[in-house]
Amino acid sequence: MLENISNLVAAFLTLSIFSFLWKDNPFYRFAEHLLVGVSMGYAIPLVYKNVFIPFLYTPIFLQRQYALIFPAILGTFFIFRFNRKLAWLSRYPIVFSMGIIGMGVPLSMHASVLVQMRSAMLPIMDINSFIIFIGTITILLYFFFSKSHEGVYGKFTKIGIWYMMIGFGASFGYTVMARLSLLIGRIQFLVHDFLKLI
Amino acid sequence: MKRQIPLALVIILCFLFVGHTFIPHKISDNFYQWWLSWVRTMTSFAVVLGVMSLFTVHWGKISRRMPNWQYSIVTLGALVFTSASGFIWGTQQGTPYMWLFKNVQMPMSSTMFSLLAFYIASAAYKAFRARSPEATVLLVSAIIVMIAQVPIGMAISKWIPEISNWILNVPNLAAKRGVALGVGLGGTAVSLKIMLGIERTYLGSGD
Numbered sequence: 001m002l003e004n005i006s007n008l009v010a011a012f013l014t015l016s017i018f019s020f021l022w023k024d025n026p027f028y029r030f031a032e033h034l035l036v037g038v039s040m041g042y043a044i045p046l047v048y049k050n051v052f053i054p055f056l057y058t059p060i061f062l063q064r065q066y067a068l069i070f071p072a073i074l075g076t077f078f079i080f081r082f083n084r085k086l087a088w089l090s091r092y093p094i095v096f097s098m099g100i101i102g103m104g105v106p107l108s109m110h111a112s113v114l115v116q117m118r119s120a121m122l123p124i125m126d127i128n129s130f131i132i133f134i135g136t137i138t139i140l141l142y143f144f145f146s147k148s149h150e151g152v153y154g155k156f157t158k159i160g161i162w163y164m165m166i167g168f169g170a171s172f173g174y175t176v177m178a179r180l181s182l183l184i185g186r187i188q189f190l191v192h193d194f195l196k197l198i
Numbered sequence: 199m200k201r202q203i204p205l206a207l208v209i210i211l212c213f214l215f216v217g218h219t220f221i222p223h224k225i226s227d228n229f230y231q232w233w234l235s236w237v238r239t240m241t242s243f244a245v246v247l248g249v250m251s252l253f254t255v256h257w258g259k260i261s262r263r264m265p266n267w268q269y270s271i272v273t274l275g276a277l278v279f280t281s282a283s284g285f286i287w288g289t290q291q292g293t294p295y296m297w298l299f300k301n302v303q304m305p306m307s308s309t310m311f312s313l314l315a316f317y318i319a320s321a322a323y324k325a326f327r328a329r330s331p332e333a334t335v336l337l338v339s340a341i342i343v344m345i346a347q348v349p350i351g352m353a354i355s356k357w358i359p360e361i362s363n364w365i366l367n368v369p370n371l372a373a374k375r376g377v378a379l380g381v382g383l384g385g386t387a388v389s390l391k392i393m394l395g396i397e398r399t400y401l402g403s404g405d
Binding site: 006007009010013014017018020021029030031032033034035036037038039040041042043044045046047048049051052055056059068070071072074075076078079081082084087088091092093094095096097098099100101102103104105106107108109111112113116117119120128131132133134135136138139140142143160161162163164165166167168169170172173174175176177179180182183185186189 | 199200201204205207208211212213214215216218219220233235236237238239240241242243244245246247248249250251252254266269270272273274275276277278279280281282284285289295297298299300301302303305306307308309310311312313314315316318319322331332333335336337338339340341342343344347364365366367368369370371372373374375376377378379380381382383385386389390392393400401402404405
């Protein structure tokens with residue numbers, strides 16, 4: 001009985017969202033607004049359980065780490081975002097969290113630049129490594145905007161664009177396949193679990 | 199007090215974190231642990247901000263009887279009911295909270311994402327109609343990668359999965375590496391601008 005009700009609810013909401021393919025309609029709007037509310041409502045108890053209890057309630061009230069009262073007060077300053085006169089107070093918790101950017105400078109330089117450069121600077125042993133080398137160089141030339149993309153330089157940047165198009169095409173193909181597998185999953189639910197046709 | 203102190207705080211903390219990265223000392227590690235405990239304590243209030251923001255927007259729509267205000271009741275009702283069910287009956291398997299997740303939230307979010315399959319197909323068609331060589335390269339690459347993922351690809355030719363692998367491991371690798379280097383350099387430049395107080399948009403407008 002409960003399974004039938006569950007399937008009915010899920011099927012109704014699935015079809016309500018699919019109805020957007022026809023045009024915007026009240027069923028789709030209802031499902032869309034319900035999704036926003038349920039998603040936010042789902043997050044609140046999880047944050048309470050996984051963040052509020054272990055990092056605020058337990059240390060302050062059970063472990064008596066009273067120094068954490070200060071960041072708790074600082075955290076409440078987020079709420080002043082809604083008050084025009086006191087909105088400046090909400091900058092304090094934001095900037096305190098932003099300190100981590102200092103750590104990001106050497107780490108992103110290492111992870112995204114130096115490691116990638118090291119991987120790119122390999123001996124050219126075969127045609128594939130030559131193709132990768134040319135691709136990396138021409139894409140970097142494309143991202144160098146201090147020189148206009150004209151003449152011989154423009155031809156090199158054009159090769160970079162072609163490389164990027166192949167890369168974007170591959171990512172696009174993967175995204176389409178992921179979305180299609182979700183679509184197959186939903187149709188399978190409607191035909192198999194709900195209508196029990198197959 | 200309103201702009202200068204937060205700005206100074208960011209600059210000081212950023213330089214301390216640069217020092218923390220290069221100086222593996224107990225004092226440096228203690229500083230990081232202290233900062234982490236403070237940020238974790240503050241984070242739970244950021245969720246309160248999100249909930250209040252949602253409430254303010256939708257409550258405003260309802261109280262002013264704006265167009266389609268009835269749907270805002272659905273959003274707020276779902277928010278209150280779902281979170282209340284989590285607090286009253288718990289978040290473990292078999293509770294109303296998990297029932298809502300399995301039969302309301304999960305089907306709707308996966309259907310919402312699956313809708314994109316149709317719009318992606320229409321975007322691909324529009325790109326193909328543009329008839330530019332770049333759009334054609336993008337689509338040919340995408341079609342080969344897609345066909346290679348399904349059994350029909352192997353049935354058409356045994357070379358299709360081979361070509362797909364080559365695309366992913368050679369030109370795609372070069373593209374990803376070039377883009378990663380660009381993103382890395384750009385990210386470092388923006389971080390340096392924040393560290394040195396040149397980039398201040400995160401402080402928002404006003405005093």
